[in-house]
Amino acid sequence: MNTKKEIILDVSELEAPYPLIEAINALNALQENEVLIFRHRMNPQMLFQNISALGLKYEITKEDANEFEMRIYK
Amino acid sequence: MFHGLSLEQAPPYTVPIKFYLSGAFYLILLSIAIIIYGFSVSSRFDYEVIALTHLLTLGFITHVMFGSLFQMLPVMLGTPYANVVKNATIIHIALNAGILTFVVGFFTNTALLLYFAGTLLMGTFFYFALLSFKTILLSQEKNTLVQNFAASFAGLFFAALFGFLALLGHFGFVDTLRYGNIHIAFMLFGWVFLLIVSVSYKIIPMFFVAKEFPMFVQKRLYPVQLALLLLFAYAQLQEKTLLLSVTQLLLCTSVILFALLSILILQKRKRARKDVSIELWYFAMGNAILAALLYAGANVNLSFAIGFFALFGAVYALINAMLYKIIPFLTWFHLSSNMVFDAEMGNVIPKKKMSIQINLYYLSYFFFLCTALSPAFIIVSATLFLFSSLMLLLNIFKAKKYYTEYMKKKVVFE
Numbered sequence: 465m466n467t468k469k470e471i472i473l474d475v476s477e478l479e480a481p482y483p484l485i486e487a488i489n490a491l492n493a494l495q496e497n498e499v500l501i502f503r504h505r506m507n508p509q510m511l512f513q514n515i516s517a518l519g520l521k522y523e524i525t526k527e528d529a530n531e532f533e534m535r536i537y538k
Numbered sequence: 539m540f541h542g543l544s545l546e547q548a549p550p551y552t553v554p555i556k557f558y559l560s561g562a563f564y565l566i567l568l569s570i571a572i573i574i575y576g577f578s579v580s581s582r583f584d585y586e587v588i589a590l591t592h593l594l595t596l597g598f599i600t601h602v603m604f605g606s607l608f609q610m611l612p613v614m615l616g617t618p619y620a621n622v623v624k625n626a627t628i629i630h631i632a633l634n635a636g637i638l639t640f641v642v643g644f645f646t647n648t649a650l651l652l653y654f655a656g657t658l659l660m661g662t663f664f665y666f667a668l669l670s671f672k673t674i675l676l677s678q679e680k681n682t683l684v685q686n687f688a689a690s691f692a693g694l695f696f697a698a699l700f701g702f703l704a705l706l707g708h709f710g711f712v713d714t715l716r717y718g719n720i721h722i723a724f725m726l727f728g729w730v731f732l733l734i735v736s737v738s739y740k741i742i743p744m745f746f747v748a749k750e751f752p753m754f755v756q757k758r759l760y761p762v763q764l765a766l767l768l769l770f771a772y773a774q775l776q777e778k779t780l781l782l783s784v785t786q787l788l789l790c791t792s793v794i795l796f797a798l799l800s801i802l803i804l805q806k807r808k809r810a811r812k813d814v815s816i817e818l819w820y821f822a823m824g825n826a827i828l829a830a831l832l833y834a835g836a837n838v839n840l841s842f843a844i845g846f847f848a849l850f851g852a853v854y855a856l857i858n859a860m861l862y863k864i865i866p867f868l869t870w871f872h873l874s875s876n877m878v879f880d881a882e883m884g885n886v887i888p889k890k891k892m893s894i895q896i897n898l899y900y901l902s903y904f905f906f907l908c909t910a911l912s913p914a915f916i917i918v919s920a921t922l923f924l925f926s927s928l929m930l931l932l933n934i935f936k937a938k939k940y941y942t943e944y945m946k947k948k949v950v951f952e
């Protein structure tokens with residue numbers, strides 16, 4: 465996973481529903497050799513079903529107050 | 539290119555919308571009932587006042603809250619309500635039958651109707667609370683937000699129980715005043731306050747690009763509030779005057795602190811744009827603080843003024859503000875999950891129509907205050923609120939129509 469190309473998506477300053485739209489677009493475009501680093505101000509609860517529906521894996525790397533980050537990959 | 543949402547847990551769009559439309563319908567009934575009965579009321583114990591209050595609390599507030607929970611809870615938990623369409627229909631029918639018989643029972647002082655309504659409403663609330671608890675128990679997700687929702691259901695459970703006991707008191711079986719006060723406390727400080735708090739934890743950061751509420755508040759406020767409510771009930775039943783005053787003061791302190799904190803968070807938001815929902819939110823929080831100060835300072839039972847500021851000024855306004863964020867999002871959300879991608883959240887309900895409706899409400903509120911000068915203002919106020927409620931109903935219909943029209947554009951893959 466470390467050798468994968470990192471794509472950073474920061475939606476922390478977007479209001480709903482745009483974080484979700486941006487995230488789903490990025491998930492759909494994600495390639496085998498890429499890892500999406502997703503940053504938001506809150507836990508994106510609605511996104512997890514999409515991640516699992518697309519058969520992707522994720523790992524939450526930061527979950528503090530007002531700061532959320534996860535790595536999503538194939 | 540956006541490729542849609544995967545939202546297996548969400549109920550059909552019609553489930554929450556049906557509850558929202560019913561809620562707005564009861565506001566229309568409330569306005570008409572105020573025009574008819576508004577002049578003849580003098581005390582909060584008048585049967586007409588009880589009927590009018592419950593047109594707002596059961597008719598509007600409960601409908602909107604149930605509708606929102608049917609939508610929000612499964613998405614947050616990742617677990618759907620069991621048989622959601624069937625259960626939502628049963629609850630919707632039972633709730634409406636209960637509200638109508640309750641209100642007619644009080645307006646006509648008919649004991650049989652009140653017994654029937656009390657039993658039906660208590661059964662409906664218990665059923666909804668148990669159904670929601672079961673959904674939470676079945677879910678893997680037990681985060682702080684879910685715990686807050688569960689606490690509000692506990693508030694609902696006790697509020698319904700004491701409400702039923704208070705109703706029995708109207709026929710001389712128990713002390714109505716004490717049970718009634720406990721019912722009001724659990725309903726307002728438990729079910730309604732904790733639910734508003736829970737929804738705010740989610741909605742404020744999500745829709746207003748604001749910071750989250752401090753985790754300390756999210757974790758500690760609800761157990762403190764529930765403990766205070768139990769103490770309040772004990773003090774009422776055992777007639778412990780000092781304890782009653784202290785718990786009353788502390789319950790109000792929670793409300794004031796939450797209101798101030800939410801104002802602070804909203805004022806510090808990153809994208810401070812003019813928004814009718816934000817203004818209404820500030821207005822609601824101002825009213826909540828005013829009502830809490832009056833209640834904390836009053837060594838008497840709830841009065842008209844406290845009820846007015848708390849229910850009409852704070853709870854109604856806040857729910858109205860939330861609806862204008864939730865309904866457009868919900869409409870977009872369901873369209874997107876049905877592979878309709880050209881829907882725009884901002885076009886679901888035109889901003890101008892929202893603004894007119896809210897301004898009519900502000901005017902109605904102002905003329906309600908003027909009834910302190912002359913009772914005649916009640917007619918002006920109720921008429922304005924009737925127009926405001928009609929517009930709210932039409933705005934919700936507009937969202938439904940938007941959904942229906944865009945669903946016709948749905949892409950069908952073979």
